[in-house]
Amino acid sequence: MKPSDPAIGYAAIDYTQEIDGALAALAAVQPRNGLEQRVLARLASAPELPWYHRLAIARVGHQRWALAAASAVIVAGGVTMTAYRHPTATPIPVAVHAPHPAQQPAAAAAGVAVSKHPLQANKAKTRHRGIHRSYRAMHERAPLPRGTALPMRPHTIPATE
Amino acid sequence: MTPPRVNESKRMGSYEANLTGLLPMPETTASAAAPDRAAELTALVSEYSGTLYRVAFSISRNSAEAEDMVQETFLRVLRHRDRLPEIRDARVWLIRITWNLVLDRKRRQKTRPENEDISELARVLPAKEMRADQAVIGAQRHARVLALIDQLPAKERQALLLSALEELSNAEIASVLGITESSVRSRLFRARRDLAEKLRKEGLKP
Numbered sequence: 001m002k003p004s005d006p007a008i009g010y011a012a013i014d015y016t017q018e019i020d021g022a023l024a025a026l027a028a029v030q031p032r033n034g035l036e037q038r039v040l041a042r043l044a045s046a047p048e049l050p051w052y053h054r055l056a057i058a059r060v061g062h063q064r065w066a067l068a069a070a071s072a073v074i075v076a077g078g079v080t081m082t083a084y085r086h087p088t089a090t091p092i093p094v095a096v097h098a099p100h101p102a103q104q105p106a107a108a109a110a111g112v113a114v115s116k117h118p119l120q121a122n123k124a125k126t127r128h129r130g131i132h133r134s135y136r137a138m139h140e141r142a143p144l145p146r147g148t149a150l151p152m153r154p155h156t157i158p159a160t161e
Numbered sequence: 162m163t164p165p166r167v168n169e170s171k172r173m174g175s176y177e178a179n180l181t182g183l184l185p186m187p188e189t190t191a192s193a194a195a196p197d198r199a200a201e202l203t204a205l206v207s208e209y210s211g212t213l214y215r216v217a218f219s220i221s222r223n224s225a226e227a228e229d230m231v232q233e234t235f236l237r238v239l240r241h242r243d244r245l246p247e248i249r250d251a252r253v254w255l256i257r258i259t260w261n262l263v264l265d266r267k268r269r270q271k272t273r274p275e276n277e278d279i280s281e282l283a284r285v286l287p288a289k290e291m292r293a294d295q296a297v298i299g300a301q302r303h304a305r306v307l308a309l310i311d312q313l314p315a316k317e318r319q320a321l322l323l324s325a326l327e328e329l330s331n332a333e334i335a336s337v338l339g340i341t342e343s344s345v346r347s348r349l350f351r352a353r354r355d356l357a358e359k360l361r362k363e364g365l366k367p
Contacts (some may be wrong), residue, residue: 035206
């Protein structure tokens with residue numbers, strides 16, 4: 001297949017010379033005369049950098065990591081000292097529920113041992129997490145009037161009766 | 162007894178205060194190494210100004226801007242002159258500084274060069290053997306190719322433009338661009354292939 005083949009058009013035409021010519025022209029550009037003198041004059045008249053700029057670009061060599069580590073330690077120490085709080089004995093929130101008012105006298109009468117510890121008395125129900133407000137709303141009972149005789153529950157009735 | 166150079170420098174607050182010839186001496190290195198570095202910087206200026214100018218011009222296509230970039234490059238070198246002894250290849254280092262400066266400026270401008278500096282190209286063409294009209298036609302032709310180069314993707318375009326500087330090898334281009342040498346080769350290949358395709362679409366006959 002020749003480059004002159006009309007089926008391929010200019011696809012096979014070698015543009016290398018064209019490209020190289022343009023690039024060579026670009027690479028052959030010459031500056032105006034006296035560029036070196038102008039650069040040196042600019043360098044000579046350059047203002048001195050302020051101290052903080054000099055510090056920013058200062059060369060610290062191998063001490064760079066040491067400086068970085070020291071800075072990190074200082075920052076970490078400062079943060080720790082700022083955020084540190086003495087451990088105080090914060091009371092553990094415990095849901096204390098008195099045993100059912102009807103249960104204790106009846107249990108005492110039946111000789112059934114009832115723990116006075118609030119947690120143990122309610123362990124099965126609450127598991128130390130308190131009673132959810134929805135449960136409380138459902139099971140809330142109105143206080144009984146004084147002198148009301150409560151019925152004995154079967155399991156609290158002494159076996160002798 | 163003459164006052165020490167450091168005090169005089171502080172009083173004047175300028176590099177001009179402690180020039181040795183044209184170049185400044187740093188306050189902190191008031192030793193024998195300072196004049197050496199100043200002389201080294203002068204040598205760098207005289208040796209690489211032209212190269213850096215061409216590097217900057219290849220991107221900016223503007224003489225004044227390219228010259229400004231060269232000056233800015235050596236200002237950076239002046240500020241970091243303490244690192245000069247560590248530099249292994251000063252030429253590649255300088256080209257990389259110039260390259261990044263020009264790209265930064267171009268990125269800030271966010272526009273392609275609107276006016277191709279054809280007069281610059283016409284000036285550098287081998288016009289001694291050519292008539293004036295032929296030189297202008299040749300410059301316009303080159304400008305057309307360069308405009309197509311500007312349409313290439315950035316990676317390919319940068320590799321191609323750096324390769325135009327005959328002083329730079331593929332390894333040095335890779336060092337400037339921060340890529341591998343094989344990447345440079347593949348980018349150059351793609352750039353030339355795409356550029357040929359664009360030239361074909363333009364209907365430019367060799």
